[in-house]
Structure formats: C-alpha cells, structure tokens
Amino acid sequence: MTVRELREKYLSFFESKGHRRFPSGSLIPYDVTGRLDESLLFNGAGMIQFKPYFRGVAQPAHARLTTCQKCVRTGDIDEVGDDTHLTFFEMLGNFSFGDYFKEEAIRFSWEFLTSPEWLALDPARLSFTVFETDDVAESAWKSVGVRHVFRLGEESNYWPAGAFSKGPPGPCGPNSEMFYWTSKEETPPGEGYTREEWERDEAAGKWVEIWNDVFIQYEWQGEPNASGKGYVKIAMPELPFRSIDTGMGLERTVLVLNGNKSVYDTDAFTGILAKIASVSNKESDTASRIVADHVRTATFCVADGVLPSNNGRGYVLRRLIRRAVLRGSRDLGAAEGFFATIAETVIEEYGGFYGNLIEQRSVIVETLRNEEALFRRTLAAGTERLGDLLASGETVSGNDAFRLYDTFGFPLEVTQELAAEAGVAVDLEGYEIALKEAQARSRGAQDMDTVYGGVSGDDEALPDAPLTTDFVGYDQLSSPARIVRKRKQGDKVSVALDQTPFYAESGGQVGDTGWLKAGDREIKVTATKKANNVWWHDLEEDLPLGSEVIAQVAEDRRARIRRHHTATHLLHLALRETLGGHATQAGSYVGPDRLRFDFTHGKALTEDERAKIEARVNELALQNAPVLTHVDITPDEAKALGAMALFGEKYGDRVRMVEVGPSKELCGGVHVRTAAEIGTFRIVSEGSAQSGVRRIEAIAGEAAQEASDEDRRILRALADRLKTQPAALAAALEKTLDQLKEERKRREKAESSSAAPSEETTVQISEVTFVTMDLGEIDPKTAAKRVDDATAGKPLAVVVSAVRSEGKVQFTAKAGAEAVAKGAHSGNLLREVARIAGGGGGGRPDFATAGGKDATKIPEALAAAEAVLRGQIGL
Structure with a gap:
C-alpha cells in the first residue's frame, strides 16, 4: 500500500x-x-x-x-x-x-x-x-x-x-x-x-x-x-x-x-532518494536518509512561513538545513544547489495534496538555495576555525566543539577525527553539557503534556462574562461597554469588556490606545491585546469589575495606523509586480509612526527597483480606489475573488478580504476608506532582515509630510553652511569632497616618505623571497601599503611586518600564491611569531594579522619567522 x-x-x-x-x-x-x-x-x-x-x-x-x-x-x-x-x-x-x-x-x-x-x-x-x-x-x-x-x-x-x-x-x-x-x-x-x-x-x-x-x-x-x-x-x-x-x-x-x-523503503521517500542519488557522486545510506528527511521537513516548513533564523522555529530549520548540507556535500559529494533541487522533487511528490507547496514554490526554492550558499561560506570559515583550535595544541573545549557543530555544522565525530590526527583531545563532557542546553532551547516549550491546555489564570470575572469579546471597532471608535473580566499582575491592570472599539494587536498591526470613561474618571488605555478571542485592555489605573464605561479609541493615532496599513497592502502589490511572485510577506509592523515590511527576496533592491516600487504605491494612492471589505466569507470564496493569503498566516473558517484596486488580501486590520487618504508614500530604508529576507521601512500621510519638512530644513542648513542654494547643493558637496580627497592624498604621501623602516631584511629561502620589516610607529594604513608594495607582482614573496604602538606590537604577514603552493601559511607563521611577543592570532594562508603585548620582542620574533617559514616549505 x-x-x-x-x-x-x-x-x-x-x-x-x-x-x-x-x-x-x-x-x-x-x-x-x-x-x-x-x-x-x-x-x-x-x-x-x-x-x-x-x-x-x-x-x-x-x-x-x-x-x-x-x-x-x-x-x-x-x-x-x-x-x-x-x-x-x-x-x-x-x-x-x-x-x-x-x-x-x-x-x-x-x-x-x-x-x-x-x-x-x-x-x-x-x-x-x-x-x-x-x-x-x-x-x-x-x-x-x-x-x-x-x-x-x-x-x-x-x-x-x-x-x-x-x-x-x-x-x-x-x-x-x-x-x-x-x-x-x-x-x-x-x-x-x-x-x-x-x-x-x-x-x-x-x-x-x-x-x-x-x-x-x-x-x-x-x-x-x-x-x-x-x-x-x-x-x-x-x-x-x-x-x-x-x-x-x-x-x-x-x-x-x-x-x-x-x-x-516506502513511497514517502523513494522518489526523493532517487533524486538524491542522481545529484550525488558518492554513496552513503545514512547520509542519503538524513538529507531526504531534512529536505522534506525544510520544504514544508518554508511553505508554511518558517524561515531560517537564529532563534525559535527558524533556528530549528537552519539546523536541519545545515546538517543536510554538510552530509550532502561531505558524504555524498553533492554540488552546491543540490538542496533546492531535491526540494523541487518534494514539491512534485506532495504538491498534489498540499497545494501550498506549489503556490510557494519560488519562495521555497530561493530560500533554500540562499541558505545552502550561506552555509557553504560559513562551513569554509569553520574549517579554518577548527584549524586554529588544533594549531594551539591544547584540548578543544566542549563549548568550542559544540560551537563548531552548532555554528559551522561540524558533527562531533568530525571534530574528534581531525583532532585525533593532530594529537589534540576534545572535551566530550563539556560538549554534552552545551548540547543539552541547546536542545532545551530548540525544544522550547514543546512539551506534549500541555497539549490540551495549561493552568488557568487568576482572573476576576462576572458570573455572566462572555467567553469572547465583541469587536465593534471597524465601524465606530467609541462605544458603551462593561468590564466583565479583570487581571492584575503586580501594579499592572488589564480588563476585558463585553464589547470594544479597540483593535487588539494582531497581524502585524499594533493595538489601539485611548481611554475608558467611567463617570467623571478618564482612565488611559496604554495597549490592547487579545488571547483566545478575549480583548485585554491595559490600564494606567484600576477600575472595578462590572463598571459601565465609554470606550474611546485615540482617533488621530488610529488614523495614522490605517494609512500605514493600507499602504502596506499597496507596497506588497508593488513588490510583487516589480520583483516577481516570489516576493511575499515574511513579517510586518504597522504602527502610527511607520510601517515595516519583510519580504522574501534574495538580494538588495537596486535604486531603479526602489524608485519604481515607491512610484507605483503613490500611483495607486492617487487613483483613489475605494477600499472594499468582503466579510464573513470562506477562504475558498476569497480565493475565487482573487485574494492572496499572507505567507505563513493561519485563517479561520470565515475570513475578511480587503480590496484596494488590484490589491486583494485576507486581512483583519483597519484601513482607510479610499486609497487617496494614504497621502504621500516614502520608502525610508531597505536592507537585509535575515538570509533570503529583505526589509523595507516606509512612512505615509502625516509621517511622510513631517519627514519631507525635516528634509527641507536639513537641505537649507547644509546649503547655508556651504554658502550656496539648495538646488546647487550636490555640486557644492562634490567639490568639497574632491578637495578633502586631495588633502588626504598629500598627507599620506608625506607620512609614507618620512616613515622609513628602522630595519628591513631580505633573505632567499630556495625560490621564496622572505622579507621582514620593523616599521616602527606608523599609521596602520601606511604599514599595510608597505606590505602590499613588497609583495606586488611577486608570487614567490612572503613578507612579515611589525608596527609598534604604546609598547605593543601588531604583526602582518602576506604570502604570494606560488609561495602558498610551496607550503607557506601566513596564519600559522604569525601564530608562532606572535607567541614570542606574548600574543596570538592567525588567519588565511595568504594573509594574516596577529598582536603581541611586548614590542621589545620584535627582533627575536622576526628572527624566528625565518625558521618557521623554512619548516613550512620543507627546508
């Protein structure tokens, strides 16, 4: 079967x-x-x-x-x-x-x-x-x-x-x-x-x-x-x-x-394993099984909105991906990109029953491809880190061994194997302690004993308190209400009302603030949240259970939130039109001050893309389409109307769809009445939120106008300082920067000509030219230039320099490509040199830096460098 x-x-x-x-x-x-x-x-x-x-x-x-x-x-x-x-x-x-x-x-x-x-x-x-x-x-x-x-x-x-x-x-x-x-x-x-x-x-x-x-x-x-x-x-x-x-x-x-x-052996895996075999050039049943399981899990996780990160679900997902990439590359010989290739097979095998795999195909593939590429770079760094630990000749601590596993993907057995070859022990007991701590973090609160519910709180409640709160805030900002539940934690008071116009924080939108008016008292509501469909209002002062109140939302704040929320929908549409269907929401914040929108995309936006996206949102706002809400419809009905469900969100049996011109999204938030109420839209910043996810911060309406006013003030002040007009500011700045650049060049040239080394030695070691430099007290930039000049065009050169500063020393080593091929290793060379001066360090075969505590040891350290290099190239 x-x-x-x-x-x-x-x-x-x-x-x-x-x-x-x-x-x-x-x-x-x-x-x-x-x-x-x-x-x-x-x-x-x-x-x-x-x-x-x-x-x-x-x-x-x-x-x-x-x-x-x-x-x-x-x-x-x-x-x-x-x-x-x-x-x-x-x-x-x-x-x-x-x-x-x-x-x-x-x-x-x-x-x-x-x-x-x-x-x-x-x-x-x-x-x-x-x-x-x-x-x-x-x-x-x-x-x-x-x-x-x-x-x-x-x-x-x-x-x-x-x-x-x-x-x-x-x-x-x-x-x-x-x-x-x-x-x-x-x-x-x-x-x-x-x-x-x-x-x-x-x-x-x-x-x-x-x-x-x-x-x-x-x-x-x-x-x-x-x-x-x-x-x-x-x-x-x-x-x-x-x-x-x-x-x-x-x-x-x-x-x-x-x-x-x-x-x-079941058909749950036969197709996936066949694909793994086709992208591998080595055989390993265990590795193939690990890769098959982890790719399947990762594919479903990303489809449901989990993205690789360093905490929570994202941490678990990242660990699965890295474990599979390590096994696939090391044990199966799979080339870069194999993970996403196998994920495509998972999508084909399971997409017929789980339709969101097909819908999120581009997001899944791009996310997994980016994460594999990121880890392969990290893995190379881990190899170097393990080399540094083994070169010290000391025991690899439990924390270091676990960090290699957790951060760089090195299984303990690999660390043990390489350590044994170098004659170095590994602290297994310390590793187990670190591993158990990480497993506890990874499991989080996933105790299935809590699966049917936990301890009930110490809430006060009226005997007839409803199980849910009636939200009336789509249509009104003020309503009569009664306090039916109350929760006190220390000096903090939260109350639940039988009905409320306050929007509770959800879907990325912040909760409303405002007031509860009881007689001649006006108590400030500082936040609104919900749990199990009960709206909780945080109060600055206490009110008795059963109090009859007028619940009043802060109108200006709500208006700013509405502008930013509708602008978020238009931004999402503009991103997908400009970048492609893979650019889907991966997180958001909608507040009165700004909006933040995270979306799946593997690289930074170009200036042209950013300008097009901003212009498209403003174009849609100017078209002034009415904002329509379709309420109490099924998810299938919303989908038939063209609605797009947000990546990773969960919806109930009945949904609410918000339509703004060509934008149609399932959403429970508050919005403007027509698109023009958004006002001006401005992208403030765009950057990386995490691997495979970009983040845009933007402002609309009053916030955008206030930012424009501040921009004009700053431009006027800069123009005044440079004694020009705002329209000519760019040219004036360009001229000033050119002048500064020329002045910097003159200074560097003067320092370079006056900073002759106190001692420079050149020796020939077989075909390798070895140069040591005691450069005295000069600035690091000049010292780096001296090292670069000494190796420029000399693939068989190795240079070690020393610079003094306040009784300490900074060493730099650089080796040409052919010298490295003959065995020269700058990192290992400096590790020995710096030890003589009471320090340490290391780096790559072609370039390394190290520090020392005792500058008086420079002559001894540079003299020792020659012996170390001879040993490296076998002389």
Whole structure:
C-alpha cells in the first residue's frame, strides 16, 4: 500500500461515517481561530488546531472532522537516519466534539482496520491496550471479536501521559492503542496469551503501534506544587461534553502494513532518494536518509512561513538545513544547489495534496538555495576555525566543539577525527553539557503534556462574562461597554469588556490606545491585546469589575495606523509586480509612526527597483480606489475573488478580504476608506532582515509630510553652511569632497616618505623571497601599503611586518600564491611569531594579522619567522 492510498482510504472512510474532511493546520501551531499557540514551536499532533473546540471556547461547524495533519518533532533529530525516526511526518486523525464517544470510535477503528473494503488486516495480527480501569473500552473491543485486549497504566494508556495522577490541568482522558504483529518468523499468539507475554513481545518490536484513540472526558484540576515543577491534584470532574481525538502515523503505518524494514523503503521517500542519488557522486545510506528527511521537513516548513533564523522555529530549520548540507556535500559529494533541487522533487511528490507547496514554490526554492550558499561560506570559515583550535595544541573545549557543530555544522565525530590526527583531545563532557542546553532551547516549550491546555489564570470575572469579546471597532471608535473580566499582575491592570472599539494587536498591526470613561474618571488605555478571542485592555489605573464605561479609541493615532496599513497592502502589490511572485510577506509592523515590511527576496533592491516600487504605491494612492471589505466569507470564496493569503498566516473558517484596486488580501486590520487618504508614500530604508529576507521601512500621510519638512530644513542648513542654494547643493558637496580627497592624498604621501623602516631584511629561502620589516610607529594604513608594495607582482614573496604602538606590537604577514603552493601559511607563521611577543592570532594562508603585548620582542620574533617559514616549505 502506498502513502497516497492509505491517506485517501482513511479520509474517505471517515467521510462515509459522517465526518467532514478538514485541511491540515499549518506547521506553525495556529488554532482554528487563528490564535498562535505560544507553548509550541511546531504543530506536532492532529488535535493542536482544534484546541478551542475541545475546550468549548469555539464551536465547530461540524461535530465530526477528519484530517491528515503535517507534523514536525525534532527532539530526536540526532536519531534521524535509522529505520524509523523522522522530523516531519503526517498524522491521520478523526475527531468528535460532543458527538460519538468510545463505543462508536472503537467500532470505527475496528471496521477500518479489518473490513475487506478498507485495510483488510488479519484480526489475528492485531492487539489492543486500554487504561487499567476502563471497562467500557475493553468491553467495546471484545464486543467486535478482539482476542487480545490488555489493561495498562497511565504512562501508556492515558493522555497526556501520566495525566491521571500528575496533570497538567486541562482536558484529559484514557486512551486505547492499536498494535500490529510484524514478526515474519513467528505466527501471531493465540488463546491464553498473557499481558506479561505481550509486554515482552512489544518490547522486542514484534508488536508495533499503528493507531491511538483518545477519549477526552475529564477536566484535571490542580495547582502547582511547592517545587513549581509539578501539580497537586484537586479534582477531576467530567467535562460538559466528551470528545474523541485519534492519531495514526501515516508513514509508520504504511511501513508496518507493507512489511518494510525501514520507513525510507516506502513511497514517502523513494522518489526523493532517487533524486538524491542522481545529484550525488558518492554513496552513503545514512547520509542519503538524513538529507531526504531534512529536505522534506525544510520544504514544508518554508511553505508554511518558517524561515531560517537564529532563534525559535527558524533556528530549528537552519539546523536541519545545515546538517543536510554538510552530509550532502561531505558524504555524498553533492554540488552546491543540490538542496533546492531535491526540494523541487518534494514539491512534485506532495504538491498534489498540499497545494501550498506549489503556490510557494519560488519562495521555497530561493530560500533554500540562499541558505545552502550561506552555509557553504560559513562551513569554509569553520574549517579554518577548527584549524586554529588544533594549531594551539591544547584540548578543544566542549563549548568550542559544540560551537563548531552548532555554528559551522561540524558533527562531533568530525571534530574528534581531525583532532585525533593532530594529537589534540576534545572535551566530550563539556560538549554534552552545551548540547543539552541547546536542545532545551530548540525544544522550547514543546512539551506534549500541555497539549490540551495549561493552568488557568487568576482572573476576576462576572458570573455572566462572555467567553469572547465583541469587536465593534471597524465601524465606530467609541462605544458603551462593561468590564466583565479583570487581571492584575503586580501594579499592572488589564480588563476585558463585553464589547470594544479597540483593535487588539494582531497581524502585524499594533493595538489601539485611548481611554475608558467611567463617570467623571478618564482612565488611559496604554495597549490592547487579545488571547483566545478575549480583548485585554491595559490600564494606567484600576477600575472595578462590572463598571459601565465609554470606550474611546485615540482617533488621530488610529488614523495614522490605517494609512500605514493600507499602504502596506499597496507596497506588497508593488513588490510583487516589480520583483516577481516570489516576493511575499515574511513579517510586518504597522504602527502610527511607520510601517515595516519583510519580504522574501534574495538580494538588495537596486535604486531603479526602489524608485519604481515607491512610484507605483503613490500611483495607486492617487487613483483613489475605494477600499472594499468582503466579510464573513470562506477562504475558498476569497480565493475565487482573487485574494492572496499572507505567507505563513493561519485563517479561520470565515475570513475578511480587503480590496484596494488590484490589491486583494485576507486581512483583519483597519484601513482607510479610499486609497487617496494614504497621502504621500516614502520608502525610508531597505536592507537585509535575515538570509533570503529583505526589509523595507516606509512612512505615509502625516509621517511622510513631517519627514519631507525635516528634509527641507536639513537641505537649507547644509546649503547655508556651504554658502550656496539648495538646488546647487550636490555640486557644492562634490567639490568639497574632491578637495578633502586631495588633502588626504598629500598627507599620506608625506607620512609614507618620512616613515622609513628602522630595519628591513631580505633573505632567499630556495625560490621564496622572505622579507621582514620593523616599521616602527606608523599609521596602520601606511604599514599595510608597505606590505602590499613588497609583495606586488611577486608570487614567490612572503613578507612579515611589525608596527609598534604604546609598547605593543601588531604583526602582518602576506604570502604570494606560488609561495602558498610551496607550503607557506601566513596564519600559522604569525601564530608562532606572535607567541614570542606574548600574543596570538592567525588567519588565511595568504594573509594574516596577529598582536603581541611586548614590542621589545620584535627582533627575536622576526628572527624566528625565518625558521618557521623554512619548516613550512620543507627546508
């Protein structure tokens, strides 16, 4: 059976049982309301996007859903390459929210596994486990004819694991796991088979788990214990409604059903591995598997909006890319660009089911190509760094070994191998400490024990407080409201209202500020944020729970934000028109002072591109198209209207589309009424945000006018200083700069002619001309010129210079290309020279610098340099 066949069979089966097929959530863990789960780095289970449904804070349009969810888990990244470990996998699932429960879920599972119409598995090769007190689940399995059902404890058959006694607080329940007999040498066990025998065989790998049904029926209530590392159980009442959450690992199940030894033998990887073989000139099964897994994961991550960086999800992605590039280049001999080439195959293999891979193809390919090129440059620097560490002859510290691994991509075994050749030890214990610290950072808060919720806060709330806030701020900036919730943290006070005109920070747009008016009091609102569709307003002073207030948004500030937000949409359109469809949003800030827009693009904008983009936005603003909003439509309806979803964003079942002339984007932010209200648009700066991502900062409206006024003031002041008119300022500046350049040349010439070396020695070492210079106290620029002059046009020359400054010394070495070919190495040469003067340093074979603490040692150090060079060239 293929991966595609199992995926389709599963989803079709549950559709036939009244379930609605629901799309996979993003790998960035947004839930169905569009809220980001801050406790997780990646989506690692099918139920993550449905948390609001399980908790009852949102109502699904359909009580029965089925999905195939993209998942990433990186806790076992160093195990990837064996037969079973993956960083990316697909999880099949069926869900019930207050509809069917244990008996029906179990009947569904049994039918799908054993029916000739579906998987047609031999019932004799199946076994099942249930929680030790779950009579209902055991009875349900036996009622369909199951022979082997075993009761196990909460670590195996409760979700989250161990939650029956240990928590954490939140929804929980017993589960039932399904296992398949994989042994080809032995027939499945018959009657009289005991739990002890089953546990022995399961530990031996004869029984392999293929499915898990979780029965969510309790609310675990407790509080943190004294240590702060666990919880004390208070109660575990039944939930108002009971739910089902199941998970079947797609790749693992295909592996088991086909009797394969390795998941890499399944069709999930055969096409990818074939492409890897075609771009390699060496063979390594382990390296090929690592590359296949990591390229697949990276491709899906970038498609969902994760970009390489040095923290969070981006750090994990960068580590995966670098690990694969190192393996591919070193162990497989793959040429630069192979990573993006293999990603193209992943897109072709999976794009039919996951359409965003096709939509984001250009972003994926460009991002991965740029990241590989960046790492190959870094890798070269790492090789040099390791050479410096080994040349010292001292133990490579644990931190240094881990830095080589983490920053430059050197696995520990490579560092050990090269260190052993140089007779240098590696601090393995220190390395393990540094590695564990990094793994903790990488995992972040990805503890699956928190998957159904965490500790509830100490909020005050009215008995009839609604679960969500009614936002009325699209149409009005002032409204009556009542304080229904209050949260105090130290001297900070936040309140939630039953309805509010305040926009809460989201989608890159800052939250509103303003006032709550209660009688004769006017309390300032300093920020507005939201969590679980509750708007929280930060106050400068306290107000009682239940207070009736008038909520008033700061109008001028909101107007500036609206101009910048609509300008952001037009900027996005202009970027795509000018640079191409790959230029998609990768982050933004929309505030009253400015806008910041990050977009995927591999190089700096040219002056012409920047001018065209700015002009296009101003052109669109002058056309004064009305700003239209299409509300409460489905994502598919918005797409049919031409809407572009933002890269990496998650949208709910119903969306809002903002249309400004040819620009159509899904957006929940606030905007002007017509494009002309934006006013003038100006790009303030353009630069690199990170590898493969550029950043534009811009201003519009009043902010742009204020900047223009300031520009005119500065131009007038400069013109006055240069005694000219603003229109002639450029010519006056050019003339002044030319005069300064000529003066600088005269000074350098005078210094150079008066700065004769106190000592210069030239010796011939075989074919190599070796020059040492004691240059006394001269400026570094003049000293560098003397070294350049001494080697110019002399490929067999090696020069070492010394410059004094305040009792210390700065050494410089330079070697011609043919001298380097004969063994000369400037970095290693200076390392020995500088040590004599109480210092250190190093560098490349052709050029290096080093410092010393004792300038009196210069003669001795320069004399030693000749002996070191003779040793390098074998004389």
